[in-house]
Amino acid sequence: MSLxxxxxxxxxxxxxxxxxxxxxxxxxxPTADRVARMVLATxxxxxxxxxxxxxxxxxxxxxxxxxxxxxxxxxPDHVPVVVAAVRAICQPEFDLTExxxxxxxxxxxxxxxxxxxHACGEIASGFGALxxxxxxxxxxxRALRLAMINIGGARPGSSDMALHGHPGKFTYCIAEDEENxxxxxxxxxxxxxxxxxxxxxxxxxxxxxxxxTGDRDDPNSAESLLNVIAMVMANPGSNNVHLREGAIxxxxxxxxTEVIRRAGLTREDVQEELAKRATISVGTMRRxxxxxxxxxxxxxxxxxxxxAADEDLxxxxxxxxxxxxxxxxxxxxxxxxxxxxCAGPHRNAIVHSEIELDQACEIPxxxx
Amino acid sequence: MRDSISIARLGIxxxxxxxxxxxxxxxFFATSSGMPEVPRVKLPHPVAGTGEDKMAEVAxxxxxxxxxxxxx
Numbered sequence: 001m002s003l004x005x006x007x008x009x010x011x012x013x014x015x016x017x018x019x020x021x022x023x024x025x026x027x028x029x030p031t032a033d034r035v036a037r038m039v040l041a042t043x044x045x046x047x048x049x050x051x052x053x054x055x056x057x058x059x060x061x062x063x064x065x066x067x068x069x070x071x072x073x074x075x076p077d078h079v080p081v082v083v084a085a086v087r088a089i090c091q092p093e094f095d096l097t098e099x100x101x102x103x104x105x106x107x108x109x110x111x112x113x114x115x116x117x118h119a120c121g122e123i124a125s126g127f128g129a130l131x132x133x134x135x136x137x138x139x140x141x142r143a144l145r146l147a148m149i150n151i152g153g154a155r156p157g158s159s160d161m162a163l164h165g166h167p168g169k170f171t172y173c174i175a176e177d178e179e180n181x182x183x184x185x186x187x188x189x190x191x192x193x194x195x196x197x198x199x200x201x202x203x204x205x206x207x208x209x210x211x212x213t214g215d216r217d218d219p220n221s222a223e224s225l226l227n228v229i230a231m232v233m234a235n236p237g238s239n240n241v242h243l244r245e246g247a248i249x250x251x252x253x254x255x256x257t258e259v260i261r262r263a264g265l266t267r268e269d270v271q272e273e274l275a276k277r278a279t280i281s282v283g284t285m286r287r288x289x290x291x292x293x294x295x296x297x298x299x300x301x302x303x304x305x306x307x308a309a310d311e312d313l314x315x316x317x318x319x320x321x322x323x324x325x326x327x328x329x330x331x332x333x334x335x336x337x338x339x340x341x342c343a344g345p346h347r348n349a350i351v352h353s354e355i356e357l358d359q360a361c362e363i364p365x366x367x368x
Numbered sequence: 369m370r371d372s373i374s375i376a377r378l379g380i381x382x383x384x385x386x387x388x389x390x391x392x393x394x395x396f397f398a399t400s401s402g403m404p405e406v407p408r409v410k411l412p413h414p415v416a417g418t419g420e421d422k423m424a425e426v427a428x429x430x431x432x433x434x435x436x437x438x439x440x
Contacts, residue, residue: 056400097370101393153400158392291417 001063003032016071021150023142023170027071038066041076042083043359050083051090054097056153060086064151065143072143072171076363077121078136080355081173082143084199085110088353089144095344099203100154104239105166106341106348108148109204109249110141110173111326113187114197116355117175125175127330130168130207141171166206174328180254181327182261189267190352197355202247202324203348207336208232214259222263225256226270229335230277233323234316236288238339241280244315246342247322247350250274253329271320278317283310324350369397373406382406383437385430387413407437 004019006012012029016022028034039046039062046063053060062083069082089096089108099106117123121136129137154160162169178185187198210232214221233240233248240246250270252260260270282305305314317323329336340348372384386394386408398406409430415423 054400055397101397153396159396161390161393 001061001067020155021146022071023145023149025170027146028073030067030070034070035063035067037363038070038074038076038079039063040361040363041079042066043356043361044083050086053086053090053148053152055101055159056151057097058151058153060090060147060151065147068146068150069139069143071146072139073135074139074143075121075135076360077119078140078143080357080359081110081112081116081120081123081140081199082147084353084355085140085144085201086147088199088201088351089148091351091353093346093349094201094203094351095346095349096148096152098344099341099348100148100152100160102341102343103161103163104341104343105162105164105169105205106203107166107168107172108144108201109168109338110144111186111200111202111249111324112140112173112175112197112355113178113185113200114192114355115195116197116199116357117178119197119357120355123173123175125177125328129174129328130172130336137173137175138171141168141173144173145170168204168206172204174251177254177327177329182257183267183325183327186324186326187352192352192354197357198352199355200324200350200352202249202338202350203341204247204249204338205238205340207251207338208235210335210337211333212256212335213333214255216262221259222265225259225335226273226277229337230274230279232337233274233278233339234280235339236280236284239342240316240339241285241314242289243342243347244317245347246317246340247324247348248274248278248317248340249324249326249336249338251326251328251336251338253334254327254331255333256335257327267325268320270325271323274323274325275315275317275320279313279315281310282308282312282314285314286310322350369394369406369408370401372408373398373401373403376403376406381438383434384408385411385434387411387415389413409433409437 009029044062048062050060112123123136124134192198342348369384372382375382398404
C-alpha cells in the first residue's frame with residue numbers, strides 16, 4: 001500500500017477528499033498506526049487477499065480493507081463483520097463489477113446474523129436500525145462502501161453510473177432481531193449453525209415502507225398482511241417486476257411477525273405465500289412498458305406472453321428462497337420491502353459469509 | 369464494454385458501442401480490464417427509447433466507423 005504525506009490531519013482529510021477517496025463525509029485519517037492496529041484486529045496477515053473488487057479489479061487485501069474500516073470509524077470489534085462482508089461481495093455470484101457500474105441505484109444491504117450481532121459492537125436490530133445513531137451499523141456499512149470506492153474503484157458518474165444512487169449507498173447494515181423473532185436465525189436457513197455468525201448480503205433498493213395495522217380479532221389478519229406486502233413487492237416500477245429474477249428483502253417489525261406467528265406460519269410459509277401472491281397482470285405490463293414487455297426483456301417473455309390474456313398473472317419471483325424474510329425494527333405499523341436490481345449474469349444472487357469471531361490478535365494497549 | 373472486452377479476449381474482432389454519457393466509464397473499464405485500446409465507437413446519449421427513425425439514423429451514422437475498426 002502506498003502512503004500519502006500531509007502536514008496535519010486536517011490537510012490529510014482535504015487530500016483524501018481531493019483524491020475522491022471518501023464518500024463525501026469526513027473520514028478518520030488512516031494513519032499507518034491505526035491501520036496496523038485494525039489489521040491486528042482481523043487476525044490475518046496484511047497482504048492476505050480476501051477477493052477482487054470490480055470494476056477496478058483491485059485486490060481486497062486485509063490492509064486495504066482495514067484502511068476502509070479505519071476511515072469509516074470502525075472499532076476493532078466491528079472489523080470481523082467488514083472482512084466477512086468483503087468476502088461475501090467478492091464471490092462471483094454477487095456480480096460486484098456489474099453492480100457497481102449499473103445505472104440502477106442498488107447497494108449492498110448487509111444483514112448480520114448470529115452472536116456477532118452482540119460481539120461486534122452491538123449491531124442494532126430495533127428502532128431505527130437502518131437510520132442514524134447506531135455506530136456499529138453506520139461504521140460497518142460505511143466501511144464496505146469505502147472499500148467498494150477505493151478498492152473497487154466505484155466513483156459516481158465515471159465508473160459507478162447509478163443515475164441517482166440512494167442513501168443506503170453510504171451505509172446499509174442491520175442486524176436480525178433473532179431473540180424476539182418467531183423465525184430461526186436467517187443464517188441457519190442458509191446452512192449455518194445457530195452459534196455461528198454470518199453476514200447475508202443482497203443488492204437492494206432503499207426500503208419501501210409497507211403500512212399494515214393488525215387486528216387481533218380478525219382471523220384473516222395474516223392473509224391481509226401477506227397481501228399488502230405482496231402488493232409492494234409487485235410495485236410496477238421495480239426491476240423485479242420487469243426482470244423477475246432478483247431478490248426481495250422483507251424486514252418485518254415485531255407486531256407484524258406476531259401476526260404471522262399467531263397464524264402458525266413459518267418463514268418458509270411466508271416466502272411461499274409471498275411468492276404466490278406477488279403478481280402483476282399481463283395487461284398492466286402491456287400498458288406500462290409495452291416495448292420492453294412485448295419484445296421480451298426476458299428471453300422467454302415474448303413467446304410466453306404474446307398470446308396471454310390481459311388478466312393473466314405474472315409472478316414477480318419464481319423462487320421463494322429469493323425472498324429474504326426476517327424480523328427487525330421497532331414495534332409498530334411498518335414492514336420494509338427492499339426490491340432489487342435483478343440483473344448481472346447471476347441476477348442479483350444473495351451471498352453470505354461466515355463472520356469469524358476468534359481470529360483477532362491482541363492489540364497493544366487495547367482490550368477487544 | 370465488458371462484453372466487447374470478453375469477445376476481444378477470445379480473439380474475435382469486437383467493437384463496443386458506448387454512448388457519450390458513458391464514454392468515461394468505457395475508458396475506465398477498458399483500462400481496468402487491461403485492454404485500454406479496445407475498439408469503441410461513440411453514440412449519442414440516449415439511444416434507448418428514441419424511436420426507430422432516430423435509431424436508424426444513429427446506425428447509419430456509425431456503421432462506417434464500425435466497419436473501419438473491424439477492418440483495421
